[in-house]
Amino acid sequence: MEMTPWYDKTDPSSIESYGRQMIGKTFRSIYEGAMASGRIHTIKEDKATYMARHADKNYKGGVGNLVEECWFGYRANSDAQADFPEAGVELKVTPYVETKKGFRAKERLVLTMINYMEIVKERDFEHSHLWEKAQLMLLVWYLHEKGMSDMDSTVDFVQLFTPPEEDLEIIHSDYQKIVAKIKAGKAHELSEGDTLYLGACTKSSSSKVRRQQPFSDEPAKPRAFSFKNSYMTYVLNHYILPGKQTYDPIIKHGKVDDFEDFVESRINAYQGMSERTLRQRFNLSQPSKSIYAQIVFRILGVKGNHCEEFEKAGIVVKTIRIQKNGKMKESMSFPSFRFQELADETWDDSTFGNYLRDTRFFFVVFRETPDGEYYLSGCKFWNMPYQDVEYGVRKVWQQTHDIIKEGRLVLTPDNRGRISNNLPNASDSPIAHVRPHGRNREDTYPLPDGTHLTVRDTGTGRGTWPNTTVFTKQCFWLNNSYILCQLKDIIL
DNA sequence: GCATGATCATGC
């Protein structure tokens, strides 16, 4: 068997070029190669045990440990120290997935645990433990395919990565926001949506575990610094994969003190202008449904309805119209869910729960005046407060989940051709509800295997609706009254 | 006037 040349562990580019020789190999073959070479002495287990352990979804080390042991030949450890201390390089083996729209990172990239008691003593970002870990990483990407063991995935890309200067500004201020929250005794209220590229993600073996924090008696969930999924998706598409289209950045050159402050003040410079005036100002032709979003992006000086920073941060722009009567006309909808997927999830790793935990929103508010025109009135970055997600939305989610999973869905046809259901309504919760969201009633998803709809016999319903195993697409909505309440501080 | 079921419209 051919011996792969060893590498210089003090030299980043040597580590990278040695790492590149993994490209095209499966993790299984990396293991087999290591065993055949007789070079690796740290693995005492037999093949079957080792394989089973590393292929286990619950074994967090997974293929990362395998690469460390079998390719680079050092024993995997969870030391706080860098993986290649002499070179200052951290090894990260990370999956990506294929979607209908291209490729995205499968996960956030976990960098290092946050030690609440110690981090508040750190001098500054440049001297932080985090920066030590994140300033130079060897990213090893593999495609995760559904239903396939990662052992059979091949290494596709290997590349040294340092966050570019313009990202560093934002990462730096994310770090400060997280530390400030801990210093304010609010470690238990940390949320991934608080920040832009760098997040404080939960990290523990069970959702019950709690850690001590320095300035409050309230125990907090253990968390780690991570690059958000949206950021890693951008890194993958922008720096790793060739030929991906890019979006305009808002900050084109120079530095700004704080990204969000900058964006808010840009928008606020147009406060008080009507939709019509803004449309003329930016040469936008006929008003359409997306006119308000178009205005926002034109003000921010970017083409299209996307921008680089929002993509990286996973920021979702929501334009909000408040009517003369002071109410929001509509609640806020989200993508419809697949019933089977919802039934298979638990709250802690639910699609909707994670979306709310991870997403930062940028609300831009237009208000209707007595003349019937809408005027730009203000804006704010927002993410849902911890309690509202974990108690308020959770209740609605759980109720919906249980009804679908247990096959307790009941439809009641009325005498005007409409069919009501027993999923949580807006009047059942101050925060969220469930409503249809498809092309029309016939736009459906299948119900979980073995369940079907119960149609209540109301006299009009009998025999009208066949026993069916599909149901009109539904989604979670945030109540308009709730959103309005969250906007209180910017609505004069 | 609101709640809720139903549907439209745009962009990818």
Place this chain on the structure above:
DNA sequence: GCATGATCATGC
């Protein structure tokens, strides 16, 4: 063609 954001419509 569909996902997603946005909006309509009507009975209570």
